[in-house]
Structure formats: structure tokens, C-alpha cells
Amino acid sequence: MPVMTIVEAIRDALHYEMARDDRVIVLGEDVGTSGGVFRATDGLFEKYGRARVVDMPLSESGIIGVSVGLALAGLVPVAEIQFMGFTHNGFHQITEQLARIRYRSWGSLSAPVTIRTPFGGGVRAPEMHSDAFEAHFVHCPGLKVVAPATPQDARGLLLSAIRDPDPVLFLEPLRGYRLIRGEVTTGEYLVPLGKARVAVQGTDCTVVAWSAAVEVAAAAAAAAAEEGISVEVIDLRSLAPLDTETLRASVTKTGRVVVVHEAAQTGGVAAEVIATIQEDEEMFYSLTGPIRRVCGADTPYPVQMLEPAYLISPQRVLRAIRAAVRA
Amino acid sequence: MPVMTIVEAIRDALHYEMARDDRVIVLGEDVGTSGGVFRATDGLFEKYGRARVVDMPLSESGIIGVSVGLALAGLVPVAEIQFMGFTHNGFHQITEQLARIRYRSWGSLSAPVTIRTPFGGGVRAPEMHSDAFEAHFVHCPGLKVVAPATPQDARGLLLSAIRDPDPVLFLEPLRGYRLIRGEVTTGEYLVPLGKARVAVQGTDCTVVAWSAAVEVAAAAAAAAAEEGISVEVIDLRSLAPLDTETLRASVTKTGRVVVVHEAAQTGGVAAEVIATIQEDEEMFYSLTGPIRRVCGADTPYPVQMLEPAYLISPQRVLRAIRAAVRA
Amino acid sequence: MDDPPGSAGGAALVAQTPPLLQVLDPEGRLQVEHPPLSDEEVVRALRGMLLSRRFDERCIALQRRGLMVTLAPGIGQEACSVGSAMALDPARDWFVPQYREAAGMLWHGLPLVQAFLWHMGSPLGFMVPAGKRFLPFQAAVAGHLPHATGLAWGLRLRGADAVVLAHFGEGATSQGDFHEALNIAGVVRAPVVFFCQNNYWAISTPLEWQTAAPTIAQKAVAYGFPGIRVDGNDLFAVYVATRDAVARARAGEGPTLIEGVTYRLGIHTTADDASRYEPLELRERWQDKDPLLRLQRYLQRRGVWTEALASRLEDEVRRELDAAWEEARRVPPPRLEDSLERVFAEMTPRLRAQREALGEEG
């Protein structure tokens, strides 16, 4: 099994799927001749040319809206939005159009569009280029949201996303593009949407995370282990739909939960994870204390100088684990 | 004290504030000569003309973005977006621009813009005209979100919103415009942002609601009373910031909580309310069972024929209250 | 310093108002030698316009009785809707409507029963029956325009020689989506015809407050493709312009923007009270330009229009509407539960649970 970075795994998935299915079309800003600003689409333009790999005008709403039309014509669009913050420029096309077309046509139409976009901070990107707004899309009926943490999952989930008959927002960990490496099963290897993964096994406390935060959680788990606390890390992988089964298996065992995300705390996805856990009777009655959130402060993502302090450290997660175990 | 409908109370606030402060400018689609599609701005154009009451081009993003600029010029813009669903067309201007301008200018600029918009269903409006997406804005650092349930609060909160030095999204209950009536203190009467209201007092179960759902909750409370269950209804009024104090006072008393909203369940504001309640140790340890959600199904808001079944009935809330009390 | 030469004034691009194409004047007089459509075709077109006119009138009446939901009639604009639809080949071309084009949609194959269901607030009104080539009516202004671009482009990429016709109002041209859709269409040379029904009003907002451009057609200059301005109450002008644009698109020459200059003879929707903002004399001026009247006058001049024909058309249309309305009322209303099955191809666990809960509450 080859070792790849996240961006290499994504690129591999795109090459694989474009070769397999000639309906797949890649479109976005700078995805063609330059191979994408993070090189995720590198080599595709050379292979398939502008008929299937399209450098688009600087129009996020247009890119998403046009993808809906391409899908209706029978193509399988994989649109790249250069940074997640700019999905907001096309938010109405995602929420009111793309995600609703099956529903509003009473099941007679569908738009199997995949929107790929990097999110989160940690690479000293300019203002607005590190936004993590996954919560906006989790509250968007008709849309699936996926956020892999490993190269293996990135590749396997991207293949599933592209083949899914419904629209999928595929969130890529910006700081993991080149920093997260791992073994990757190539070929016809798919990871199903909607299934979480136990990243680290443990018994005392469950830490729920996704995307780049899984590494932070794992580091905290390792530190906790040294203190004799056995932490289970759940990598959600899919934020919509949520995998309640995997959560239940872990939470009923540990009785303590910490949810980690980089996005601002208030209204973030942690809230939905908490609501989901606590409204399940079995999980609720196994809780020994409050579910804790380790999230970004309620500010926009800061510029670079403040970034190190804003990012969630394993220490912060560890403190929450300790508090949870003490409760 | 005069009795007014919600839309009358809003109109009264606009007239009052425009007379008081000549920096206030009202802009939006059809707010001028027609007085707004719901007549919320009726009479303003006749009084102040196009210099202060502006029928804008059909551009939600433009209306919001231009309001930022007007505010920077020293004006106090009150922008109307005709229906909440269309705030998504300007979502990037709200999230990345309006809500961030104080933060990103390191406190040197500010944009005291109020965005008024009706939301929620129940009036047989066309597709996309009944959307309730308050959760998207609660997860938007730098923005305050207000959702009054009564004419009194509508007027008092709107005055506070307009005068607030920061941007406020002011959500008006579409089906309450003409249906919800009540006494209104006129003149210089303000309701502070960030403070919830105990709409109904009770001791057995707390029902948290806002906007049009408060009436539904109150009806459920009345029905529960007949069964001997004493329900306290908390009208949040402000969704951001949340009033944790008022929640704590109620939840530590009742130990049981139901949160009600019309928006789709997953990722809705109920999740944040639940997370906030349960992460407070005092509230957590007073809970006798899971906090329950009574929310819309995870679909887009349906067209009219399905609307009665989609809307939340007092009966559904009552069932949740019963379940909570039984637990 | 004296006024420097090379002043920028000389280099300024002055907006050119495109001429208005008219083939039939309001009196029904042909402005050209040969009509672009045979008398039979004109009668068929008039019948389509009449069907829509009577459909709208009936639905407004039913709405007033509480039997229908808020709806946006196309009264006064039928020539734009039908004249452009006539230029399409329903066996390969697509119609992408806003919400005011029942006339064109019916012409292009929307079953009349479904049109009624739509105004009854049924989700079945938004279905696209297999084999039909249209998208559902669109409530978000301009939201469908990028879809039209993508659909046209995609069909061409898939090897079809299809053309897409998208309708919208002049208010829609102020939206970012209009801009992005047209700009992208220009770049990829999508076979799409953008038809703007400039009916002067966007609800209560007049054209002058919508844009400082004197015409909508000239907005095409921004996208590098032709903009054409036609008398939108002149079926012939609309038809000819659209036919040419469709031919251009089919030949791979890219998009066209057509502005049909027309007028909304009535309310914006049944929720609107136009008397609050509409000057009466403006309405009266346009009343006489009624596109149905114009075609009748034309047929009269040609000796084709007779009392008998008039009542035959009215009769046919009435019976068609009666039958469809009866059928629509008999369609069993869908249940909310059914809608939960249509969010995704397969229900998520939570949707399934929500669906079950609905069943229990039933």
C-alpha cells in the first residue's frame, strides 16, 4: 500500500474516477492548467483537456449553479471551491437549489454533484481562507457533508461522494493536505458515507472529532494515556448524516464525552453531536457529567499572527478530558 | 396601551425611529411606494421620500453589502430582505463582511446595520418563502440574532436592534404579522437584546421557544396544565447572544426541557440550546432525562399542501412534555 | 494647467440603445412583407395564448375562493412565453422557467393537470414527467439561470444538439446569479437562449429603479454575445428572434440574450395590490397592446378571424380546462411522509426515524 498525503489521495481518487466514468467533469477556479492551488487536480487537464477539466470564471455561485445544470444533463460534476469561506458566495445555490432539487421535483430530478473544498486553518493562509463553517451545511436538508481525517478515508470517501446519487459537500483538511500522511488502498476501495470510525480505542472518555482535529484528539489521547486515562477517539468522517450507532457504542461504554472542533463554538457542529448523544436515552443515562466542547472562540478565524493561539491544542483537549473524567 | 399586530408594532418602531434619528435609512425590495409586501414600511416613503426609503434593485447581496457602506458613511441602515430564504443570496456579505467588519478592522470600523426579514411558515407562501434558517446566523461570529414573539417585543427589540452598535438580524414571525396581537408600549420603550422572557410560568417542565413557536408552546402548556403538568415557557427573544441565566433559573427548577422550532431538526438552534444547557454543571445535574427536541423534519420547508402536517402542533409539543415528565 | 488632451471623455464607451424589433404593430399590421408563420400556425399560437389566459383567470378566481395558493399570472405576457416556446423542438430542447411562464410551459409539454396541481400547492406540480424537457417553476428569482447554462453546456458535452431556453423578468437581471450565469455561458459558448420578459415591474419596483441601463438587451455586451430587443407583445417578433437565437445556439455560436419588452396586465401575484403603485394611465396604455388582441387583429386583416373561430377556440379551451381541473381535484394529495422519502435517494437513519414518528402521530 502506497503512502500518500491527503492531497495525493484526493488526486488519486480524481484520476481514478475520471478514468472509470467518462461522465465525471471537474470544474472550478484554477483546477486546470495550474492543477489547483493545492495541486489536488494536478495532471487531469493534461489527460482530459478542457472538455472535462474546466478552469472556471471567478464565480462560486455560478460554479455551483452550473454544476446543477451539468448534473441534470447527465454529467457527474466535481466542483472545487478554492476555500470553504467562498462557498458562502454560492450558499443560496447550495441550500435552495442543489440540495433541494430532488425534493422539490418530487423525486423526479437529482443532482449528484460533489463540491470539494479545503477548510480550517493552520497554514497561515490569508484572512477568510481558513474558515470552517461545516455547521452551515449540516443544517441544510438534502446535502451530505463529509470530512475525512486520513488519506485512506479521503480517497475512499471521495469515491463514494462522487458516486453518491445526491449532492455531497466534501471537506478537505487544509493543513492536512501535505502534513497528514498514511497508507492508502488504491483501486476500487470505497469508504461508505455516514459511517464513523474509531480512530483510537479507549474506555474512560470519548473524544469526538473530524478532519484535522482527529490528529489533535489523538495527540490528547496519547497524553491522557500517560496519565492513566484511556481515551476513545471517534472520527465522525460524515457530519451529515451522523453515525449515531458508533457514537452510542462508545458513549455507553465511557460515559464521558468531549467534542472538538476548530470552528466557533456557538452553533457549531459540536452542538448537534451533543444534542444527538443526549437525546438518546441509552446514551443520556450513561453520561456521568456534561458533554464538553473544545471549540474555537466565537470570533471569525483570525489572521496569521493570532493563529497559533486560536488553534486547538492537544493540551486544551487534554484539560477537557481530565475535567470530564473527574466529573 | 394600544393593541397592535406584529407588523403594526414593527411599522410603529420604524416610524418612531426614523423620526427620532435622521441617520436611519430604510432600504429593500418594495419597501417604498408599496410600503413593503407585508406593509411593514407603509407610510415611510410618503413621509421621507426616496432619500431615506429606498426601493432597491432585486439584489439581496447588494442590499446587504451596500448597507455596510452606508453604515461606514455614518448612516444607520435598516435593510429589509423580503423573505428569510433570500438572505442566503447575500450570505457571504453577512457572514464574511457585515458581521466581521469590526473584528477585521481591529475595532476601528463598525457597521450598525439591522437586517429585518420575515421567516417561518404557516401562511401558505410559495416555495422557499417560508424558510427558517436562524441556525445559519447563530453560527456567525459578530452577528446578533433576535426573534420576537409578541408585538411588544417586536417593537422594543427592533428599537434596540437599530440602536445597537453592531449588526443585528431581526427575524419577524411571518405568520404572526397579522395573527399575533397584543398591547404595545409606545414611545421610548426598549427591550434589551440578549435577554429571554418567561412567557408562561411553571414548575414541572421548561419549554424553550422563540418567535411564532412561543404561541405553540403556550398552547401546549395550557393543554398540559389540564393534565396537571405545570409548564414554564421560555421565549428566548435573542438567539445570539443566548440568555443562559434565564435558562438556568428555569431548568434548575424544572429539571426537564423541551426545545421547539419549526426549522429542520438537524443542526438547528435547538442543538445549541441543548449544548448550552447541558454543559452548565448546575443545569446538567438537575436534568432528570434527555432534553427533547420538537422540530421540523429534516426536509426543506414543503409547499402548501403539506404545510399543515409539517408545522409543529401543540399536540406534538404536549407529547414531548409528557415524555419529559414521565422520564 | 490647461485641459490636457487625451481627455478620457473621448475614450468613453457610450451605451447604445439597441433598436426594437417589431413585426406586427399593435393594430395587427405586418411590418414586413411575409409573415414568419402560416395562418394555421398563428391560430395554434393564439389558442395556446388563450389557454394560458383563461387558465390564469380561472386560477385567480379559484384562489379568491381559497382553492388555490398565491400565484403569479402571465396575463399580458403570453406572446413572450408562447412565441419563444414555439421556436423550440420539444423532442430535444429544454424550457427553464421562472414562475410566470405557464403559457410557454404548457406549450412545451407541461400537462395542464400539473399546472393546476402547482397552483393548488401540491408538490406534484413540480414534477418533471419522464421524457419531458423542462425544469420545475422557480421561486428564487434568477436561481435557475446558472442551471440553464449548465444544462445547455452539459447537453452539448454529452453530444446532444439541444438548446435551452430560460425565462426571467427584468428584476432578475439585478441578481448576481443572472450575471454569473450569462458570463459563464459566454465563456463556454453554451447553447442557451436567455429570454428576459421586461414587464416593467418587479412587484412594485419600476424599471428605472432596477437599473440605470435604458434597455435590458444591452446587458449582453458585458458577456460578449448578442443582445436583442423585441416587442414582447408581438408574437412574430418574439418568435423570429428566438428562432434565430436557437439556430445560432444549435450551430455552436453560443448564447443570446433576448429582451421582450412587455407589460404585466394585472397583479404581480394574487397577494399583490397593484393599485398601490401602478399609475392607471400606464396600465391603460398597455391594455390596448394586449398580445392576444394584436394577433386577432392580424388574423382579422387576413380574413381568418371569425366569430365562429373565436367561439370554437373559447369552447375548446374551456373544455380542456374543465377536464384538467376535474382531474387535478381527483388526484390524491401526497402525505408529508412521502416527502421525507424524496430528500435523498435513500432515507438517512434520522429521516427514517422522523418518518416513523409522523406515522405514529398520524
Next chain:
Amino acid sequence: MDDPPGSAGGAALVAQTPPLLQVLDPEGRLQVEHPPLSDEEVVRALRGMLLSRRFDERCIALQRRGLMVTLAPGIGQEACSVGSAMALDPARDWFVPQYREAAGMLWHGLPLVQAFLWHMGSPLGFMVPAGKRFLPFQAAVAGHLPHATGLAWGLRLRGADAVVLAHFGEGATSQGDFHEALNIAGVVRAPVVFFCQNNYWAISTPLEWQTAAPTIAQKAVAYGFPGIRVDGNDLFAVYVATRDAVARARAGEGPTLIEGVTYRLGIHTTADDASRYEPLELRERWQDKDPLLRLQRYLQRRGVWTEALASRLEDEVRRELDAAWEEARRVPPPRLEDSLERVFAEMTPRLRAQREALGEEG
């Protein structure tokens, strides 16, 4: 049926390419009789352009050493930036930048220290000092354009006779916000000048893939106000066009769109590798049109440019940069806690709690 007359072709609006205004040719030869700026003014302008050029070069070098964050240099585009800023009155007019206009911002009053702080990733780089009339650099492409419209309109409503100048690239013209901002500006006749630096590239995307319109200036036709196309590497042309547009705006005649035809002589940002997409010969062709070179050649022709002047300017600029850089490095870095105080005028209870928690963790 024979080809009908009244074919739409005749009514089509054909896009007109606006002429390119040039006052100085690349050899520095004046194309008009009298220069629009005195020699002193030209030297001052050249100094401003040089300051920006050396600032960019220094920052790129510092970035390569890890001392600065990703940044977008304005190299090659200084004439657009400075020439347009020169047409403003800093005591009443506003400059609204994208992210590539350090040159114009410095000219308009951005303290050099702050420019360094910006590239150091400090939030202080985005402050607007009291009394200054500019907005912070904007990272979201075209996001600032509606602000420019609103600001200009609002200043006029408040009785100021101020004009707003907004800068952006040709890529920005594909955004919905560009469209909505310009359309609204046209309707309300806002005193705003929209300056598009058409530098051919939007990162790696060439103009032809950005829009099918052959020029950006012609996009003004859509909004009912003038569009002007100037040689963007010609300081005189830029200055003259902006000066005239500012005068129009100030006189209440509304907005103008100016297209400065220029070229990005280098990378998009320090995160970019232009060699992946940029044809070398294109770069070489434009290298000779360097706007600084052109002004030097002009001054040379006028006998003003000397070795002494050249090294005096370089010296001054170097010392100014040295001093500002030293000062910037000594500015104490803000803390994350401080940022929580700047979300709202007053912290919410939760922000206060988060701030306290940060303090404890500290």
C-alpha cells in the same frame, strides 16, 4: 417558408470594443501636446511607484525567509494604483482596495508601518487610523464593491462631496457582487469610480476563460454609465481617466468603470508558481512595458531623469522602508484575548467566558 424579413439579426446589439486611451507610449513618448502632470508631479508619482515596488520586493524576500505571510505583490501594476490614487483628494475621498493595491493605499495615506504589519499577519495591518479614508484590504474577491457603492452613496446622502475609488481585478468582474454593486451604483448615481486592473490573470485563469467580452470597460454598458479603457501601464492615461471620472462623480453625474489594461509582472501571491501556466513570451512582452521604466523614459526625454535623481529616489525609498520595517518589528504583537474584545462593541457573556478561559490557559 422563405427567410422572413424582420430577422432578428438586424436588431442585434453588437458589442463595441472601446478604444484604448494612451497618453504615454511604452517608449515614454507623449501622444498628446501637453502632459497632464508637471515634471515635479511625475517625479513624485514615480517615487510612489518605486516605494511600492521596493516594498513588494522586500516583502517577498522576507516572506521567503519565513518572516511574512502569503502576500500579493503589485509589481507591474503600480501605474494603475498610483495614477488613480493621485486623482483623489485624501482629505475627502476614499480608497477601497482589493489586496494588490499597496501602492495606491500608501499614496492615499496608509502608514508604511501598517503595510508591513499587514504582511506580517498582524491584525493591526487592517486598522483604519482615525481621520484616514480607506477601507482595509479585502481578501474576498469583489466583496468590497457593494461597500464602495454604499459608502459613496451614503457620503452623498450625508452631504459630503466625497468620491470613492474602488480597485479590483478582471477576475472580480465575474462575481455577482461586482454586478450588484455596479448596477445599484448606477441606479442611485453613487459618486464612485470602479477601477478594474485587468492584469490578464486571475491566479492561473486567463482573461479569455474569465469572460467572452473582449474588454472589461464594455461591461459598464450593462449599468448605464460610461466605461473607459486605458493603458494601465501609462500613469498619465490612468490619471487623466480617473481625474475625469472623479470630476463626473463629484458633479453628481454618477459612476464610471475604468479598465486599466495592465499585466502582473510576477507571481499571483507568494504561494503561487506562475511558471506552471504563464507563457514566457507573454511575460517578456510585458516586461518592456514596465510602468516605472516608461516614466523614467519619459523623464529622460524631458531631460529630468539623471543618475543622481535615480539614486536619490532609491536612497530615500530604502531609508523609508528600513525605518518602517524596524518600527513594525517593534510593535508588540496583539494577543488572541484582545481579538475577543473586538467582535462586538461589548463582549457577550460567552465571549467574556471564552476570554477568561484563554487567560487561565495562558
